Amino acid sequence: MISTKSPPFQRIYIAGHRGMVGAALCRALRGKADVITATRSELDLTDRQSVDRFFASEKPDAVIFAAAKVGGIVANNTYPVQFLAENATMAINAVSSAYEHSVKRFLFLGSTCIYPRDCPQPMREESLLTGPLEQTNEAYAIAKIAGLKLCQYYRRQYGVEYTSAMPTNLYGPGDNYHPENSHVLPALIRRFHEAMVEGAASVTIWGTGTPRREFLHVDDLAEGLVHLLGLTGLPDWLNIGTGKDLPILELARAIADVVGFKGEIHTDPTRPDGTPVKCTDVSRIHETGWHHQIELTDGLRQTYQCFLEEVGRGELRLV
Numbered sequence: 001m002i003s004t005k006s007p008p009f010q011r012i013y014i015a016g017h018r019g020m021v022g023a024a025l026c027r028a029l030r031g032k033a034d035v036i037t038a039t040r041s042e043l044d045l046t047d048r049q050s051v052d053r054f055f056a057s058e059k060p061d062a063v064i065f066a067a068a069k070v071g072g073i074v075a076n077n078t079y080p081v082q083f084l085a086e087n088a089t090m091a092i093n094a095v096s097s098a099y100e101h102s103v104k105r106f107l108f109l110g111s112t113c114i115y116p117r118d119c120p121q122p123m124r125e126e127s128l129l130t131g132p133l134e135q136t137n138e139a140y141a142i143a144k145i146a147g148l149k150l151c152q153y154y155r156r157q158y159g160v161e162y163t164s165a166m167p168t169n170l171y172g173p174g175d176n177y178h179p180e181n182s183h184v185l186p187a188l189i190r191r192f193h194e195a196m197v198e199g200a201a202s203v204t205i206w207g208t209g210t211p212r213r214e215f216l217h218v219d220d221l222a223e224g225l226v227h228l229l230g231l232t233g234l235p236d237w238l239n240i241g242t243g244k245d246l247p248i249l250e251l252a253r254a255i256a257d258v259v260g261f262k263g264e265i266h267t268d269p270t271r272p273d274g275t276p277v278k279c280t281d282v283s284r285i286h287e288t289g290w291h292h293q294i295e296l297t298d299g300l301r302q303t304y305q306c307f308l309e310e311v312g313r314g315e316l317r318l319v
Contacts, residue, residue: 010034012033015063015094016067017035017037018039019070020218020317025066025222036060048097051094052100055103061104064225065094065108068109071176073137073272074181075180083140099154110164112241112278114140114166115127116128117133121277121278122280122281123239123281125166125239134275151236163237164236165237165238165240168216168240168241168279169184169214171185171216171299172306174317177190177316177318185215185251189255189307193261195261196260202264202266205252205268206268207271208267209247217303227288228290235284239280239285240285242280245277252265
């Protein structure tokens with residue numbers, strides 16, 4: 001049974017606070033808790049001794065684990081060793097050390113990309129580990145599954161409130177706009193912006209344009225995670241999304257409209273499409289009282305404005 005009574009968390013460690021999700025969490029928690037952060041130079045999450053020292057000195061009573069090595073299809077295909085080893089090591093170190101230092105609540109971020117490639121749509125939480133993974137991000141998915149299952153096992157074996165959230169595709173302020181390693185939505189924003197500035201006649205997008213994807217604004221995710229942090233008795237993991245998807249070609253047209261690109265949009269079927277359909281079943285999180293608030297059209301306008309501001313300040317994220 002889910003309770004809406006909020007546990008008394010005064011010190012919340014946000015792992016990965018410089019990333020898009022972590023930064024959104026810091027914004028959402030401002031004035032609500034004592035937020036603990038650490039840069040990579042201050043804390044190497046792949047070093048267990050450093051992690052133990054950090055938890056011993058900072059004494060957080062809750063953790064939201066948003067740290068991860070992330071990237072798009074090209075990055076996942078090119079660096080599978082790093083995506084599996086670094087993500088799995090960080091998760092194992094953080095979850096294990098948190099328990100050893102009496103952290104009351106651990107909220108681990110998985111991803112809907114860890115569901116089977118061809119699982120029934122919309123994706124329900126029960127679909128995890130029921131079929132083969134999408135090959136283009138298998139290494140990352142295996143690492144995330146390891147962290148999610150470790151939280152489940154700690155909960156089963158020791159009775160702690162260690163749970164996981166499964167966000168759908170995210171976008172928003174502070175996204176990664178690397179020309180090869182970014183995800184599809186920020187990659188398209190940058191591509192259409194540059195094409196508009198250069199006066200290009202057309203833009204070509206990868207794949208057939210037919211795969212369907214769901215997108216959640218990162219500020220909606222942050223509010224959802226803070227909401228979950230105040231609940232007890234949750235399932236081992238819950239999806240967080242909008243429950244709405246659209247074809248990539250339709251997304252491209254929407255972005256072109258927001259950016260002001262007037263040229264043609266072509267597809268390149270020789271490039272990989274990835275998973276054919278990805279849409280979450282969000283009935284479980286809706287039952288807790290949370291719903292997304294930012295619709296895609298409004299979110300795209302806001303995100304493009306943030307992109308322009310980040311370009312103007314010379315702070316566009318390219319990693």
